[in-house]
Amino acid sequence: MRPAIRLAAALACLLGLLGAAVPAARAQEALDAAQVKKLALEAILENPEIIVQAIDILRAREAEAQTAQAQAALAANREALFADANAPEIGNPEGDVTIVEFFDYNCPYCRRAAPEVAEVLESDGNIRLVYREWPILSQDSLDAARVALAVREQGRYGAFHDALMSLPRATGETALNLAQEMGYDMERLKADMERGEIAAHIARSRQLAQALGFTGTPSFVVGNQLVPGFVQADQLREIVATARANAAKESGAQD
Structure with a gap:
């Protein structure tokens, strides 16, 4: 929210709170602008916590609006997130929970x-993991992502992904060197890097991330839950459990 709009919204909240702070008899008087300012200043001086309350109300309203917007975007893009044939995936293809991960190979x-x-995937065999390559940090990240997506055409994407993620720095050159070490057909790989599907995947990842309100990597979608930022295994297990519980409730409501 722009500063001017934020200030106006905060003032609106503040004026609402001031209604409780200004004596009722005086509030009923016909006041000009100077009197309103004077009363507002008096109320703030007598009740400085009003400013904090107004800011808290504004932040809560903004958070609610952002959550509603993100959930609407999630509903509108569910098929693109969970059923995109142009997105690599590992795990159980028939899993009852799907995790979508937005990532950059150079993101620590x-x-x-x-x-x-x-x-989590190793301990829970009923999870499907969809990868959204979202190279946002540098040209090196973009070049590495193009190699990884081209590798997918020859199989073993998951193994290549893990190996590339373990490198100190992912670039187009280091990704190609890794692919050669792992025995991929390099002539075919370089040709596949120019395929339109690869550019389309990266562009779609960017569009989805922006629609969902993600601002960095990693970011996850698990069922109806948006999870921006790093998560530990135990946290992710809880998120998966919540997704399963929500899915069970939705299924029961439809029966």
């Missing part, structure tokens, strides 16, 4: 999250 928090996510 993505690297920290990778073993946490892997631990």
Whole structure:
């Protein structure tokens, strides 16, 4: 929210609170602008906590609006998130919970999250993980993502993803070197890097992330839950459990 709009909204909240602070008899008087300012200043001086209350109300309203907007975007983009044939996936293709992860190979928090996510998938065989390559940090990230998506055409995307995520720095060059070490057909790989589906995946990831209000990586979608930022394995298990419980409630309501 722009500063001028935020200030106006805060003042509106403040004036609403001032109604309780200004004596009723005086509030009923016909007041000109100067009198209103004077009464407002008196009320603030007598009740300085009103300012904090107004800011808290404004923040709560903004949070509610952002949540509603994100949930609407999630509903509108559910098919693109959970059923995009142009997105790599691992885990159980028939899993009852799908996790969608937005990531960048050069994001340190993505690297920290990778073993946490892997631990949850290993301990729970009923999860499907969809990867959204979202290279936002640098040209190196974009080049590495293009290699990874091209690798998918030859299989073993998950293994390549893990290996690339473990490198100190992911670039187009280091990604290609890794692919060669892992035995991929390099001539085919370089040709596949130019395919329109790869650019389309990256562009779609950016559009989805922006629609959902994500501002950085990693970010996750689990059922109806939006989870921005790094998560530990135990936290992710709780989020998955909530997704299962919500799905069960929705299924029961439809029966």
